[in-house]
Amino acid sequence: MPRRTARVALTVSVLAVAAAGAAAAHVAAAEPSRQAVADLALGGGRAVVVRAEVVGKVERRADGTLAFPARATSVATGARMHPTAIDVTVRAAPADVDRLPVLDVGATVAAHGTARPARPGERSVLVLWASRGVEVQRAAVGAAALTGELRRGLVHATEGLPGAGAGLVPGLAVGDTSAVSPGLDAAMKQSSLSHLTAVSGANCALVVGIAFGLAAAAGASRTLRAGCALAVLLGFVVLVTPEPSVLRAATMAAIAMLGLLLGRPGAGMGLLCLAVTLLLVFDPWLAASLGFALSVAATGSLVLFARSLASGLGRHVPRPLALALAVPLAAQLACGPLLILIEPTVPVYGVLANLLAAPAAPAATVIGLLACLSAPLPWLQSGLAALAWVPASWIAATAETVSHLPADQLPWLEGPPGAAALAVLGLALGAAIALPRHGARRLRAMRAGAVVLVAAVAGGCLGAGALASVAGRWTLPAAWTILACDVGQGDAVLVRSGDAVALVDTGPEPAALAACLSRAGVARIDLLVLTHFDLDHVGGIAAVRGRVGTVVHGPAGAGGSAEVAALEAAGARVEQATAGMTGTLGGARWRVLWPRADSRAYPVGNDASVVLDVRGGGVPPTLLLGDLSASPQRAVVASGMLDPPYAIVKVAHHGSADQHGELYAAAQAGVALITVGVDNDYDHPRPELLALLTGVGARIARTDDDGAIALWTTPDGTVALWGDRGDRPRTRLGSRQRLRRRPSSVG
Numbered sequence: 135m136p137r138r139t140a141r142v143a144l145t146v147s148v149l150a151v152a153a154a155g156a157a158a159a160h161v162a163a164a165e166p167s168r169q170a171v172a173d174l175a176l177g178g179g180r181a182v183v184v185r186a187e188v189v190g191k192v193e194r195r196a197d198g199t200l201a202f203p204a205r206a207t208s209v210a211t212g213a214r215m216h217p218t219a220i221d222v223t224v225r226a227a228p229a230d231v232d233r234l235p236v237l238d239v240g241a242t243v244a245a246h247g248t249a250r251p252a253r254p255g256e257r258s259v260l261v262l263w264a265s266r267g268v269e270v271q272r273a274a275v276g277a278a279a280l281t282g283e284l285r286r287g288l289v290h291a292t293e294g295l296p297g298a299g300a301g302l303v304p305g306l307a308v309g310d311t312s313a314v315s316p317g318l319d320a321a322m323k324q325s326s327l328s329h330l331t332a333v334s335g336a337n338c339a340l341v342v343g344i345a346f347g348l349a350a351a352a353g354a355s356r357t358l359r360a361g362c363a364l365a366v367l368l369g370f371v372v373l374v375t376p377e378p379s380v381l382r383a384a385t386m387a388a389i390a391m392l393g394l395l396l397g398r399p400g401a402g403m404g405l406l407c408l409a410v411t412l413l414l415v416f417d418p419w420l421a422a423s424l425g426f427a428l429s430v431a432a433t434g435s436l437v438l439f440a441r442s443l444a445s446g447l448g449r450h451v452p453r454p455l456a457l458a459l460a461v462p463l464a465a466q467l468a469c470g471p472l473l474i475l476i477e478p479t480v481p482v483y484g485v486l487a488n489l490l491a492a493p494a495a496p497a498a499t500v501i502g503l504l505a506c507l508s509a510p511l512p513w514l515q516s517g518l519a520a521l522a523w524v525p526a527s528w529i530a531a532t533a534e535t536v537s538h539l540p541a542d543q544l545p546w547l548e549g550p551p552g553a554a555a556l557a558v559l560g561l562a563l564g565a566a567i568a569l570p571r572h573g574a575r576r577l578r579a580m581r582a583g584a585v586v587l588v589a590a591v592a593g594g595c596l597g598a599g600a601l602a603s604v605a606g607r608w609t610l611p612a613a614w615t616i617l618a619c620d621v622g623q624g625d626a627v628l629v630r631s632g633d634a635v636a637l638v639d640t641g642p643e644p645a646a647l648a649a650c651l652s653r654a655g656v657a658r659i660d661l662l663v664l665t666h667f668d669l670d671h672v673g674g675i676a677a678v679r680g681r682v683g684t685v686v687h688g689p690a691g692a693g694g695s696a697e698v699a700a701l702e703a704a705g706a707r708v709e710q711a712t713a714g715m716t717g718t719l720g721g722a723r724w725r726v727l728w729p730r731a732d733s734r735a736y737p738v739g740n741d742a743s744v745v746l747d748v749r750g751g752g753v754p755p756t757l758l759l760g761d762l763s764a765s766p767q768r769a770v771v772a773s774g775m776l777d778p779p780y781a782i783v784k785v786a787h788h789g790s791a792d793q794h795g796e797l798y799a800a801a802q803a804g805v806a807l808i809t810v811g812v813d814n815d816y817d818h819p820r821p822e823l824l825a826l827l828t829g830v831g832a833r834i835a836r837t838d839d840d841g842a843i844a845l846w847t848t849p850d851g852t853v854a855l856w857g858d859r860g861d862r863p864r865t866r867l868g869s870r871q872r873l874r875r876r877p878s879s880v881g
Contacts, residue, residue, distance in 0.1 A: 153411045157418040182249045183210040184222055184262050185271075188241045190377040194228075194312065195669070201225045203258065203377070204243065221257050222249075226264035227739075233270040235286075239375045240278025244269040250817075257419040261815075281373045285310050287509040288502065291519040298534070299527025303519060305331030306495065306526055307502025308374045316669055317676035318530055320643035325536040326466065326484030330495050330529065333374045338384045340496055341370045341503070373506070382420070382429050385409050403437055406430070424476065428469050435468035436461060439564060446567040462488035467560035471553040478548040480556065487536040494525035494532075502526070537645060610654060611856050614844035615753045616782060616807075619650035620837045620858065623811030623818070624670035627758065627784060628654060631720030631751035636661035638746065638758050638784075640674035647674035650842065657681065661719055662706070664688065664697075665743040665760035672697055680704040686711045688729065688760070689738045711744045713775065721751025727775045728766065740787060741766045747777060754781035754847045757801055761787040767794035778802040781853045782845055783832070784809065789819020799830045804853060806832035807843065814838070 186204035195201050206222045208215050224245045231237055246266035252258040274282050285308050292300045292313065301313035311319065311331050322328045345366035349359040371384050410430055413420055420426040440460045447456035447463075462485045470480065481487075505518035546552050610617070619626040621641030628650075629636040637659045641647045651657075659678050664687040665671055675697055685701050685708045702708045709715075712731040717724050728745035729736060736742045743760025757780045762770070767786065770776065771794065779802035786793060788810045798806070806827040810818045819836065827834055833855070835843045841858030848854050 149411075153415055156415040157421075180211060180248065181266070182247065182262065184208070184224070184245045184249070184260070185210075186222055186224070186243055186245065188237065188239050188243060188274075189221075190239065191309070191375055192237055195225070199225050199227055200231065200237075202237075204245075206260070209249075209260070220259040222260045222262055223252065223258040224262045224264055224268065226268045230264060230266075231268045231270070233273075236273040237268070237270055238274055238278070238282040238286075239377075240274025240276075240282070241270055242272040244271055256422065257417075277372055281375070284308075284373065284506050284509055287515065288506040288519065289313050291505060291512075291515050292523065295520065295523045297523075297527055298530040299523050302331065302526040302530050303498065303502045303505070303522045306498040306529070307506055307522065309333035309337075309380075316642070316673040317644055318533065320645050320673070320676075321530075321533040321537040323643075324481065324645045325487040325533045326481045327487055327491055327529065327533050330491065333380045333383055337374075337499055338367060338370065340499055342367050344500065370503075382413065382426055385413065403434065406433055406437065424472060427472055431468040431472060432465045435464040439464045439467070439568075442568040443564065446569070458489055458492060459485065462492070467564055470560060471557040474546055474552045474556050475549065478546045478552055480544045480546050482544055483536045483539055487532055490532045490536075491529045494528040498522050498525040498529065610842070611844050611846065611854070613846045613854075614654075614856075615847065616756060616845040617650075617654055618784075618807055618809055618835075618837055618843040619647065620842045621646040621650065621674065621809075623788065623814045623816070624673065625665070625760075625784075625788075625809045626650060626674065627807075627809065628656065629719065629722070629748055629753060629756070631722035631753050634660045634720035634722075636663065636719050636724070636748075637678065638663045639665055639671040639760075640678060642670045642673040644674045644677035648677040651677065653842075658683070660684065661686065661717070661724075662701070663711070663744055663746060663758075665745075665758075666739060667697065668740070668761065671761070675701070682706040684717075685709070686715070686717075686726070686744065688744045689742045713773070719748070719751070719753075722748055722753040723750050724748045725775075727773070728762070728770050730769075730773075736766055743786075745770060747775075749777075752847055754845065754853045756780060756782040756784070757803075758784040759786035759797075763787065763790075763792040764794040767797045771797050771800055776800055779804070781805065781847075782807055785819070785823070785827070787818075788814075788816070789823050789836075790816070791820040791822050793823055793826065795826050795830075798827060798832065803827075803830065803832040805845065805855060806834050807845075808834065808836045808838075810836055810838045812838045 184204075184206050185208045186206040188202055189205050190203035192200055192202040202224055204222050204224055206218055206220050208217050210216070224243070226245065226247075228234060237243070245262050245264040245268045247262055247264040249260045249262040252261050273279065285304065288304045288307060289310060289312060292303045294300075295303075298315060298318045301315060301318065304310035304312070305314055309332060314322075314331065319328075322331060342363045346359050346363040349362040354362065367384055371380055374380055413426075443464055444453075444456045444460035447459055450456075451459070466481075466484050466488075474480075501518055501522040505515050505522055508515045508518060547555055615630050617628040617630070619628065619641065621643070624641040624643075625639035626641035626647050627638040629638065635656050635658070637656075640662075659682045662678060662682045662685045664675075664685065666688045667690055679701060682701060682704070683706065685698070685706045687698060687708070688711055690698050690710070698708055711726045711729070713726055713728055715726040725747045726744060727747055729742045740761035741763055743762050743766075745760060745762065746758040747756070748758070749755040755777070757776070759767070763786070776797075778800060781804045783798065783801050783803035783806055785806050785808045789808045808819050824834065835845075835855060835857065837843060839857075839859065843858070844856045846854050
């Protein structure tokens with residue numbers, strides 16, 4: 135090794151070790167306070183009160199609850215108060231927040247509920263379920279109050295605008311997605327456009343670029359231009375809330391722009407490495423953040439590969455189009471392997487969607503930002519919001535159109551093997567585009583090999599995509615009568631008798647439900663049962679709107695009335711469920727066991743979930759429990775309406791611990807069906823519930839371990855059970871039996 139190379143290697147090694155030591159020292163210094171709180175014996179449902187300051191956006195989750203990061207100042211258990219300074223994540227139902235309009239960044243809150251330690255590697259030390267309420271003790275003050283009012287003003291200014299684009303304007307401008315509907319949110323994710331509504335490096339780069347350009351047009355010196363750009367960037371960060379993801383985006387944007395402006399990718403990569411090192415030293419928990427990894431990968435890909443990809447594409451398409459394609463293509467090739475770790479699918483039209491949205495995104499962002507800042511002049515704000523609505527509506531239409539294209543999501547290998555395989559494919563595709571066709575023999579051979587690899591994988595993916603959609607019904611047992619769709623943390627259960635099909639709940643997202651319906655060959659829903667209106671049960675309604683004959687639903691409340699009205703407007707006959715209601719589905723008969731018409735104790739929500747008994751016409755006796763907790767479960771048992779034994783019981787609330795054991799004993803369940811998402815944040819299904827089900831003799835089937843689950847009655851009267859992932863061993867507590875590709879029988 136040459137002496138100079140050895141010195142460089144030694145220097146890099148020393149710096150790397152020093153940075154690692156600094157990050158480790160930070161973790162070690164913070165560990166005592168984190169461990170002290172974790173040792174407070176918070177398990178077992180013990181009541182806790184956390185006083186904290188909100189430090190990040192208040193976001194609505196798929197199940198309808200709110201979640202926000204906070205910095206705790208004290209944790210009280212019983213009469214003991216423990217002063218502390220730790221990060222916590224608070225979750226609560228909107229109805230449990232006493233002053234919801236002022237719950238924003240900078241507010242001081244007291245959250246009452248139960249807590250558990252967060253998972254290792256997370257910034258938060260505790261996750262608090264504020265089941266006993268969140269008290270906003272003090273609204274935000276100063277700059278936090280001002281920026282909160284500006285953001286809320288922009289949301290208010292867009293409320294009267296039509297279509298999905300109205301709710302998208304605040305998301306594009308300042309990252310406020312509170313007005314984005316669940317259907318549009320799912321479409322944005324499915325079409326690889328969700329980064330537009332998160333405050334990303336692109337937003338920050340746009341703001342900095344405009345500030346720099348305006349300063350240059352005014353004749354400012356280079357130093358003054360840089361100072362103006364930095365000041366505007368800082369103001370933008372404060373406006374959209376200076377949470378870790380925003381600070382990260384601002385840093386990455388500055389690095390990417392500097393590297394591109396210098397025209398020296400090596401310099402850009404050096405700055406990127408320095409920034410990543412500093413960020414990890416000051417915030418070591420970023421090392422476990424997939425969002426941080428995505429930001430780094432996207433920035434690095436733009437600095438290193440965008441120019442080469444643009445040159446390669448320029449040999450086949452006009453140069454402006456090549457430049458426009460190179461940026462989203464580089465980002466998608468770099469981020470794709472990491473996204474596989476979240477969802478094992480590949481967005482086929484992601485680059486196309488980004489190309490179509492690219493002209494509209496900057497306009498919507500800039501005009502929306504101006505509308506946000508013009509709050510003191512309502513007439514100007516309304517006009518600017520209306521102007522921003524035009525490009526925002528284009529983006530919304532692009533997302534919705536692309537998300538409904540056939541085979542828009544191709545299935546892929548899961549986990550690290552899938553990420554590695556997609557990384558290899560990305561390198562091959564990049565090489566096929568960037569390497570010259572008529573160069574040195576070695577380069578020609580590399581390019582040819584890359585083309586062959588890409589072609590082979592593309593053919594395989596087309597076949598897999600066909601099996602997941604058009605030919606999907608060939609992968610399911612033809613005789614199924616109950617099919618639990620694999621839609622993540624949510625419910626979507628199909629019931630089929632003859633040619634008639636019922637769907638009980640729609641899951642959290644339209645895309646997952648649409649894929650399940652397509653695979654099962656279901657084009658029309660004769661009966662749609664909406665047990666209640668949490669988003670993990672109704673978020674996928676857009677996939678069936680206009681395809682439903684009859685809707686039976688639980689108490690809608692304010693949140694569900696709009697969904698019910700939309701279904702009725704699309705041609706469905708709508709009726710609210712009450713105990714004793716009956717109907718037919720093909721040769722089967724269904725009966726509502728809950729809620730009672732006179733029940734005032736459970737007016738809406740989980741405990742007012744529709745409980746359904748379905749049997750006959752080839753459907754084995756089935757009990758579907760919605761999200762009932764233990765208290766209404768006791769009422770169902772006491773009502774005398776159960777008709778055991780049940781061959782199948784859909785376990786309530788995804789396997790939460792809040793269950794009434796006597797219900798499952800009384801039901802005499804043969805199969806306990808748990809609809810639950812992989813690695814969900816709720817630790818569902820809970821071990822105590824699994825032990826209860828095993829104790830009553832039920833066989834446990836779980837969508838997190840088994841994927842889609844099909845059940846049907848065999849000619850000899852037993853119930854056959856089939857799991858989509860039957861060849862994968864279980865990794866969690868519960869029944870250690872595996873579902874098999876060949877159907878097994880349950881007596």
